[in-house]
Amino acid sequence: MGRRRWWRGGAVAVLAAALAASVVASTGPGAVAQPMAADDRGEPVSVTLVSGDRVQLWGSDPAAPLRIEPAPRAHSVPFQDYWHDGDRYVVPGDAALLVGAGVLDRELFNVTGLIRQRYDDAHTAAVPLLVEYADAGARARAAVPAGATVRRALPEFNLTALDQDKDSAQNLYGALTRPTARSATGVRKVWLNKRVRATLDQSVPQVGAPTAWERGLTGAGVRVAVLDTGIDTDHPDLAGKTVVSKDFTGTGGVEDGHGHGTHIASIVTGTGAASGGKYRGVAPGVSLAVGKVLDDSGWGTDDGVLAGMRWAAAESGAKVVNMSLGSDPTDGQDPMSLAVNALSREYGTLFVIAAGNYGADRTVGSPAAADDALTVGSVSKQDEPSDFSSRGPRRGDGAAKPEISAPGGSIVAARPAGVPPLGEPVGDGYQRLDGTSMATPHVAGAAAILAQQHPDWTAPMLKSALVSSAHDVSAGVFEVGAGRLDVAGATATPVVATAAVSAYLPWPNAGTVERRTVTWTNTGGAPVTLALSAELVDEKGAAAPAGLVALTQDSVTVPAGGSAPVEVVVTGQEGRTGTYSGVLVASAGDVRTRTAISVYQQEQRFSFTPTLLDRTGAEPVDEFSSSAFVIDLESGDINSAASGQTITLPRGRYAVHAAVTTSAPGQESSYTTISHPELNLDRDVTQVFDARIGQPVIAEPDNPEARGGTHAMYAMSQVAECDCRFAFVTDADARFQPLYAATLPGTASDAYALGVARRATEPGLEMVADDGQEFDVNLQALFSLPPAEETTLTAVYGGSGTPEDLAGIDATGKLVVVEFDPYVGREEWLRRGVNIAKAGGKLAMFRFIDEGATPLPPGDPIEGEPVPTFYGDGSGTVDRLTDLVKEGETTVEYASRETTDLRYELIHGVERQVTAPVVYRPRTADLATMRAAYHDNAPNSAGFVAFGKLFGRYVGTGWFARTAGGRERVEYFTPTEWELSATTGPYVADETVTLEANRPPARIAWNKAVVGPSLRGTTKNFVPEDPHPWSWRNDGRINVKLPMYGDAAGRPRMVDTFSDASGSVTVYRDDVALGTVPVTDFSEYPVPDADSSYRVVADARQHNATWTLSTVVTAEWSFRSSAAGEGKALPMLTTRFDPAVDVRNQAPGNRRFSFPAYVERQDGPAKITSLKVDVSYDDGKTWRPADVRRDGRRWAVSVRHPANGHVSLRSTASDSDGNRLTQTVLRAYQLG
Template identity: 35%
Template sequence: MTSLTPSRRRGRRAATATAATLVAVLASLSGPAGPAAADTPAPAPAPAAPAAGGPHTVTLLTGDVVRVSGPGTGPQQVDVTRPHGATGGVRTEVVGGDLYVYPDEAMPYLAADRLDRRLFDVTALIGQGYDDQHSDGIPLILGWRPGAAQPLATRTLPSGSTRVRSLPSIDGTSVKAAKKHARQLWTSVVPAPAAPQAVATAATGTPAPLLRDGLAKVWLDGKVRADLQDSTAQIGAPAAWAAGDDGKGVKVAVLDTGVDSHHPDLAGRVSEAVSFVPGESTQDGNGHGTHTASTVGGSGAASGGVEKGVAPGADLLVGKVLSDEGSGDDSWVIAGMEWAVAQGARVVSMSLGGTDPSDGTDPMSQAVDRLSAQSGALFVVAAGNTGAEASMSAPGTADSALTVAAVDSGDQLASFSTLGPRFGDYALKPDIAAPGVDIVAAKAGGSAETGWYQTMSGTSMATPHVAGAAAILAEEHPDWTAPQLKDALMSTAKELPGSTAYQVGAGRVDVPASLGAAVTATGSAYFGFDSWPYDDQAPAERTVTYRNSGSGAVDLHLSLSAEVAGGPYDVDPGADAGTPAPAGMFTLSADTLTVPAHGSASVTATARPHLGAAGRRYLGQVTASDAAGAVLTRTQVGLYKEDERHALDITVKDRAGRPAAALVELQQFGTDADPQLIQVGDTGRLTVRLRSGTYSALTYLDVAGSHGPDSVGMALLGDPEITLDQDRQLDLDASQAREVTAQVPRTTEDRTLYMDWHRSDGGLSTLDSQYLLGPAYDSMFVQPTRQVTQGIFEYETRWRKAQPLLTLTRDGKPVTVLAQSGSAFYDGRKRLDTVYAGAGAPADYSGLDAEGKAVLVTRSDAVTGSQRAQAAADAGAALLVVVNDTPGKLLEWVGTDAGDYSAVPVVTVTAREGAPLVAQARRGGLRLAADGVPNSPYVYDLADPHPGRIPATGLTYRPKPSELATVDMRFHGTTSYPSGEFRWDYRPYRTYSLGSPLRIDMPGTRTDYVSAQPGTTWAGDAITGPGMALESNGAITAYKAGSKVTEDWFAPVAHPRNGGGYWWSERQQGFLSFNVQPWTDSAGGQEHGGTMQDGSDTLAFTVWQDGEQVATSAWPSATLYPIPTTPSTYTLDLKAERDPAAYRLSPRTHTVWTVKSAPVTDPDRIDRMALLQLDYGVATDLAGDAHGGRQTLRLTGSHLPDAAGAGRIKGATLAVSYDDGRSWHPVALDEAADGSWTARYDAPHRGFVSLKAQVWDDAGNRISQEVTRAYGLT
């Protein structure tokens, strides 16, 4: 039976979408302070502004390129471009609000823990600045298997990666993987593309897939951040100074954002400083590092000694491991740790942490433990600022770290301080507490005029207090090792009644107590994790050791008390809290002990878990007192008795009823933990042990299709509601699955096909899993389920059907072909003479007349797909048909190495179907009829949801015309660049939708038929221009069944406008945000928003507040914070330009807005700004041209919907220009009853019309807009 370890719990992610956002957050948690400054309350944090403009693109380690668009708080769209040579499909999942994208090839290695799951967390990668716009590489940490013969510095790296630095403390190497070579790196890391169902992992007891070249695991080199949220007297430092103890001669390394070496408190205090941040000096451009360094050992010179640090005599070493933006890479931190111990640091202060909870096995935690053991240095690390249980991140989760919580000036737990236990094993963390609220310390860049000091809050501020205390103790005891220092500080800490060890560790650090203690004790003793089913009643024993540094023996009186601290942290954290532990559950081997002078003595603490209640955490302490009853030391103890578990016997079968291997995902209700991915091996059976509760299980299984021997299908097998109140059986049986199909009246093929599984318990646990089938799949099956009784469940199938790209027939009989990746499109209908060209190498065409013909070749390892395509093109072939040389379908890349399409259309056929074709071609006389359409004249966008259960019948979707909406699509423009379009579907629960663009040529038209059942909504999206950089993103639309509508894309006039597919310009309490899309088309009220995704346009956006410039940006958005608490007038100026060679219309615009805005006092209220918008209605052809002569233009002014402070539209003006704005001609306007205006004017028969319009309301809001070459004239 396999026992599953807890899955990763969702942590509270920091708002680090951009460097500017992070700086704003840090600044908001600090305020000026100093001898002459009054304390002021810190303002609320600034919001993380959504990314201006459109999507983010993220290249994954596998080479898959993920594009996430639809920025804002609403539903978003995801499309995935597969790399050359990719196999299988792609799975997307939304868990805890984060989007994960998992290519099939990666799944076995994720299940075997060979890959860091964060490598596929697209949301986090964007948030950490690892999207393609901000990073051209993927930062990785390579972990090596033991026993490598080569030295670490010379080990062979995966192809496509560059060595950044060796990390000997963890036997690792940090590298940068060039994104343009990501696929190359992937194929050099994994042995071979592996079908998910064919690989066994450690979870089954069989060997897990190993990575190549001695690699043990590939980690994301993730981001760490500064843990930011009279204190020296609070911990008793002045008493130590009075006794002559100030840390003199003790080296303390501060690993942070650097230091302001010019600050009076730190002048001459730093003996060495090194930066590990590429391109940045050790100078602190953030302020966090200066604050923490001065808290450790600042002289207080700028305050006459009042604000001196805890250990002002310590020798400070500064390692800059966080950038001026306050964040850094894991590898920078590890390198800094290695440097610190190499410099002889006795204490290392680290006010930083990662973004996700850790169980202590991550690279940074491993480095702390190994370096501490090797060097004797004590690593003092911030607990973090999530304020949540079991959410502590690395490196504070390391066993040997002295992990610091924060308390306020009254020794009360700070609300932001991260709580224990450690994720996974419930170990005791944090270890100790220190002041961390409103801490006054040195201000980077301070002066006598602006103040030398500032206040900051966070466990970052608590950590240097403990580091300074450790330095003072190390001065007093120069021979003590890191464990002795840690034990002494913990065992003598001040007890904080009402707080537990999971909150404050041993208590608040007490410098005089640690210095004056003759006897110290083991700081903590964790009895461990007692796993169900409690196979034996063996007690757990831990040794508590007492050390006496005094000259006389000491007699100790010992006692041990314990109580329930709560239940499982993710299910019932407060259960039975405060209830005393049963009698006899925790005992000591002796209740008295004599510790000899300058010696040690030990006692055995014993826990008997069988006496405790299942699913309870126990905390207690061993107290040592003298004869008078005075407490000398306290040792924290803990134990977790796992809650009740039951066996889930899983069987997996294929469509023939044979055992099959599978990756099964288990989702537990009532918890925010990530779903667990487990491997069922080739036997098709696995028993796992799980907590009592309700679960959902899901797997995607490759199966035989329904269209013959070479047919490939995908089966979704699962049970959305498993009540595990006793041992249960889970049958994932594809032989019981039903085929899912869609039938429409016109001839189609599937262009996009995915299966969606949504399961939510209605509270903490939600899993939305979408599987995008690859083009080789031709069949789809689902296993029927029972109606759920808890939460929300829905299964949906999504099809995008279009006319087949190529229909091939022989003597009137269809030949089943598969279009290849990177292939050119076949356009037209023709009967082609067909010749056979062997393996398709250039030599095979010698003496062969292939000009204008179809060429038949047989696949061979000797010739790549690209080489075959190029040879056929060089021979003048009209079509290349590749016959597979092994059973099954063939899909390969046939485009160029540069990523361009092949010069000839390429399709493949199976060996079975191709054999008679080859035979006839060799004999001569083979003719194939080809009918190809690059752009389908029609599309069916179909969605078939099944809420509550997957039925056993009704899985063939046959929509009637009256159940669909008919949408006439009109694509405007004359661009020769590749263009694409997709319509994304949403259900009420879904935050992301998956798909990929369908090719379109512009100008062009198409008729779409769209599902319109209740609860299904859609959002259109079109892209065009060089690199398909111009995106027009539509708002969410609910079509009416039986309706007929027209949708225009890229229609003139393109101009700045806030489209419904983007976040609005809005105001909340304390801040406001402006956002405009500069290239929005005139889509007749369809609420599109147009942006240039590659930054190829030139934008200048400036904002004035009551006449004073407050923001300027190269993006068309701005967030202002703080803002006045009185009504203000804002002026926005946006100048936008784009390449006129690529975009003949609207190459340049200039818009100025004036908008009034009043304060928002309700913290839950969001007001849309009364930003005026213009819409232009002009009749042009699809190329964007109108006939010269008499022109009619409709001008409409409007506010954002439901805008606060919007007045009644009062007036408008319009002028036109035929010389690109050099001269303007006013045009009379006729106002209509609906508030719009009609302009009529005579224009020449060639050239362009430029427009200059103004609209204003009676509340003082105004817009003035100039559009150069708004539309063309013929």
């Protein structure tokens, strides 16, 4: 085998080396890349999915850049990147079919939803799961996956709550993506263990409670369970009310440190003792069972709520359960909704649940979507539907939800002592709040009153009595249910009707008949004859077609002490699909009942069956790496189908992207996307997607040295609902895995585009073997990057890498090739790498093979470090190498490099159709150039990634590439707008720049000292208010989030929860501490409208051995704020220093040294009245003043450097409005 010359130094490489020693001057005007003033994306957020794939997202809008770092797999898979109901989803191709089959909860792939629930990588190291088993036996037999811990067992629901460590996420996921293993586990479905959140003086009389009191009905003798944030047991209105309690949050008690639970409990049963009876609850005679299922931040998890629900129904003695909480909208088939049904039917307990506060149609959340829940919407005190109240119908089957409404706006009820108010304080012990949370306890209290009046009634009868007696408020069923709660009417009427009936008519449905029964029960002493009428309307308010709904009789006589049924007959009408709702009214004199009715006549549907053929003409055997993805071009709904699988879809316009993997012995797989860009589905369709028509998709520079790196193919479709492009992304190795694409012959659409992105660098790893013909081996580093070297190695076969297998070979100094099932677990991977190290091996190659294994139980502690390890998962070239070493030892040529010198970022695309090769080979001279400095003060490498704008969205390759820190180089880009990101040490910074060809190189400096606080731009919490200032006043709260590690350019960088940083942030109002949180976190505190003085004190300390500068950063901000600042940034100052340091963040010693300083205010330009700077050369033990003078819009700072050591800086700044900052950075830069 001939010796290869691996690294050839061309002109570009020489230029990069020449630039490495240059000094970067202070940022100035001209071609320097400056932060965009209107960049609303903020810092990137990373999320590890249940599949082990890592997603990094730069913003909450549909076009925000998104990076996918795929987990190891048998084959590369495409990724769905789409927008649904205001959230961004990323679904790997091998999960899409499982999501469609109901095995995986789609919310596991809701990236923005996971971030919003604080399940991102900065806040949790585990993926929280609810694993549903086929039956109790399967749950009992199930082994805990390696890397998972049991959070809570819920045997009553065949559920187990697991926290799956993100580093070993694929242990469980791998079993699910192999059908035989999935059946062996007994798993029915894996759900996200979602976080659940907490969603009188006029309202109590409004619902008629005083009339019931006059009849002696106060709920006495009835127990209501309140599942919430706990309760202030010492509040005068609730004294002696709690009979039994239990904590499900791990807090250790049920005391309310939030305020929501106390407010809810007092609406149910508060005595009004602290207000002279003014703020009395609906049922002041009720006793309470208090379950704390939400913590003192107002959040809980599904598993805690489920455990609380069972306790409330089975153990607490409660007749009624109030749940003023919930999560995202569902179809009622989620674990919490199903648990409501099961518990209601087993124990007869009525669950009264808030509909939610989304305000839009089809947004009733879980568990309010449950069939048996009494779901409560909100009306104002004028009986108008509240804007915030979630509307029906229920998702999926169009069932009537909510069933009833109650006052939920501006409700005054108890506030716990010593807890900051959530809303407007009223007196010493009350506060005013809005929400369906407030409406719900009105109904729960009313249910308790009815339970006192009728102690033999169970949940269905209580629900029917409340709903059928509701007061008509002239609003739609999907807004308010049957009407507004009327306690006086419910306790007075002798006749109770079925609460609601719904009919779902799946397609085809013309002429289909469904029958529902409404039953009236007469508790009085005389028969009652009721006249019946029902009127339904469509979602636009137009009358339903004649014949859709009919009653079998127009009157009914209900005997005294008896019941009488009437059938509601629903008949599907030709051409009149859609959702209809109305009320069945039964009346006789003063007796009147209301039953909510909904009908969903499903839209016309057609079948779609794809047949997929790979590039050899064969049908793919692996459904997880080859499947068709179907997008509704209007709504964005997505469905997936394997080859030969039939799915049914509504009539409409669709795009179909068929991803086909083609494997060949001894070679790497190729990936082809064949698309039908716009399919008008108006008939049953069977379509062949033949990968043999695929055209090459290539992007590469003219520099042969840059043959490494990755390329990504984006098949894109424009969706009307969000006015954004959905993408199906295939990311692959540019050297080994070719990409192909085509549109079906004769098809084209303005909604279609194809993009390709390429990051071209030198190859990081190369290996050549010879089995009679030289071949390159595709190497993927597993645990860490190996050290740089170029050598010839002997490769030897090591069986499965166990000590027994290795004992029979001489591994010393060799590449040891082993093969085993990857699903034995990541811990076992590490163990086998250590085994090879102990056997004397130099490098390891893992060939992963599917043997149907399941994760092994944890073994003895692993002692030692693994050798540098590569893996091949379905890799044809690794298979070929394995076959070769099985025949005996062989020689391989090997080279590795830890960092790269070259960088090309290329993007290209075509629109409407692909009928010819898509090839982009630009000349280096025609590209935009950037001179990039990667500052570092320790021997680290810097990571980089980029996304270019193409057809209105960002595209790029998902993997971070590495370059050496402490160097400068020239980089090349396709001329366009780019979102750039760089990691140095534990921090990530990003910048948006527009780069043009034929211009002098733009300049950018990453991680340049001085590193300190920066409040530039905006951030996001993935809530409706995004993007927003870092620290701001909103909705009566002070919100504080502090990026303490911004660089000299002012790019904000947050401290990661799992980094080696520590510290805290404390917020004071009028010198009284509102609270303290870790510096890694954000905080919010309710504050009064009145003008007050505030202080924010922050301390951040870095303990990473490779982060030797800005080791301690502290700041203290002083400012004033009032309601006039609502929705605005807080007037907080920062001092930014920009000394002329070199790429090692080092300045010359033993001389006078001057540098600029900038005082910036978060909310905009301000008149800075003073800046004082002190300098220290002994890490802050002693300080001396620096010379400071104003220099136009900045300040000039001058100091005298000693010969060596470190420079620490302390600044004090103030402005004309009285805002003040004291900021300290220890070891701001180094001397040499």
